[in-house]
Amino acid sequence: MDISMIENILFAMVRTGTPLLLVALGAMMSERSGVLNLGQEGMILVGAACGFIAAYASGNLGLGVVAAVAAGAAVSLIFAFIALTLISNQVATGLALTIFGTGLSAFLGAGYVGQTVTGFNTVAIPYLSDIPLIGTALFAQDLLVYLSFILFAAVFVVMRYTRLGLIIRAVGENPEVAHALGYKVLLVRYCAVMFGGAMAGLAGAYLSLAYTPMWSEGIAAGRGWIALALVVFASWRTERILLGAWLFGFASILHLLLQGYGYEISPNLLAMLPYVVTIIVLVMMMYRQKNQGLFAPRSLGQPYHPLK
């Protein structure tokens, strides 16, 4: 294996890991505030469809991204209203969001199947992209990948060093105490869920405007669910999400490696790899920790109603 092949693999790994990184960051934020949103897959799909349609109609990729983010946040607001204000079961409501999002995106995108847009091009950062081995992977990507780096850094700083991060964690660990301290539990949770929706929408835009610049039904291909597993894998820690996203990205492009070595395996069988890896990772995590409760936010998935 020569250097350029490793560079190619790392490049593809970061690209493939980007949507997972975005979704997982948003899902983690929402879970840290105590809300389990299983609707990630639906939000990605709605984001991808709306982003593509907006970009196709306006010819402006930036507008597509804005539309995707807004659409993701908008559908997450439906979830937040039902799960938080109307105190429903979060698992069922998240599933509803995925079913609804899958249907809505297929409905909206039906007229756009097979259309293409000119997607985001890679923009090499001078000098940095010339670093051997990791230069192309980190500094010769498209703008959305760079944006994902910035968002990662922002989430990392907020969760680790700011008062806001502390408030979000307090709300997720013990909403009663946070409420008693005067924090608006539901407001924090609404914001966290909508941040998650916006991130999932952005991931959708990445899929339909950069990764494969086109719309096809079910374009998310389970990435929302993999991202949810990724949050468990990362024990709700920001830095591990980055690592995990790239690891999953690597698992998804293993077939490039195998083909590089001349193995002929059915693409359908190789497409199973990320899902198999997800299951293996879940098993390893649970086996190691025995008790995931040690890491999960304490009130995760528990409804909270201040007037109980």
Add this chain to the structure above:
Amino acid sequence: MRIEKRLHDSQLMVYLSPLLALLLTLISGALLFALLGRPPLGSLYTFFIAPISDLYGLSELAVKVTPLLLCAIGLTLCFKAKIWNIGAEGQFVFGALIGGAVTLQLAESEGFWVLPAIIASGALAGMAWAGIAALLLTRFNANEILTTIMLNYIAVNLLLWAVHGPLKDPDGLNFPESALFASQTLLPVLFEDYRVSIAIFIALFMLVVIWVVLTRTLLGFQLRVMGENHNAARFAGFKGKTLIWLLLCFSGAMAGVAAISETNGPVGQLIPTLSLGYGYAAIIVVFMGRMHPLGILLASCLLGLTYLGGEMAQIDQGLPKSITGLFQGMLLFYLLACDLLISYRLVPKSRLAKAAVSAQ
């Protein structure tokens, strides 16, 4: 308006909530049609009434109800025990794959045992697929929501691989489809010229079975207790792990039979898009049906109707067929929203103020 906890859950709202959700879905549907520039009431008629306005339509509804009901029967038991099996879709697809492979093997065989063998193979395959999730849950404590979802995607890719590879029809012009199933391997239809097969009776029979199990047996009691309180169940000495295995395997078997009802029924071969999301729609059936056998029968009719309505809207109005998924999602959203009224009630702010005054 304020939300106030009821002293006791309202039994009335338990049954009213699905009807309210249906009403809200119809209103939203009418608005949606109006937005699309279609006559709202006429379009609702096309979607919900026209498909079942004749005998053939009703028989087609039964065709859709069969797999939905079978999947929902298994999921009902799982959800009652709070085992979140989201994997009916994958269990369906894997059941179809193995059942299809067996059917193709038996293409030349004759005899009374052929159909039972095919149904059993589908059931066993679905069971095996669910068994993986059961193993992962009981042995490794891996979250069953995520594992069953992953298994769904894996099963779909296995099916794709099979119809592109080993099970592809050698005389099929290179389409990713299996050969057409031999006529003696197809489930007998109830009436000539209609597609509804004897599988509907299997579904109805299993519905009665779980009704009896839920209301008349210790097992039904155990899984209700387990659903209500995991700790209480353990305290009472119920073997949680055995129950998890039992429920997931039963659920998988039902999804496998559902698959055979489609592959060896109206479809008649293996194709890449076998399941139209029956495994997911069945989740809505279970919630809409209040996890009650009679309820899920009614709810599977409603969800079955959304499939027929989607097809009708496509033919009649040129709308995308995926409008089905939109209606299904709305139904579940509205249902969950209306379920608030089971344990809470809405009190107008003015009455709250009055109560406060009179308390002073």
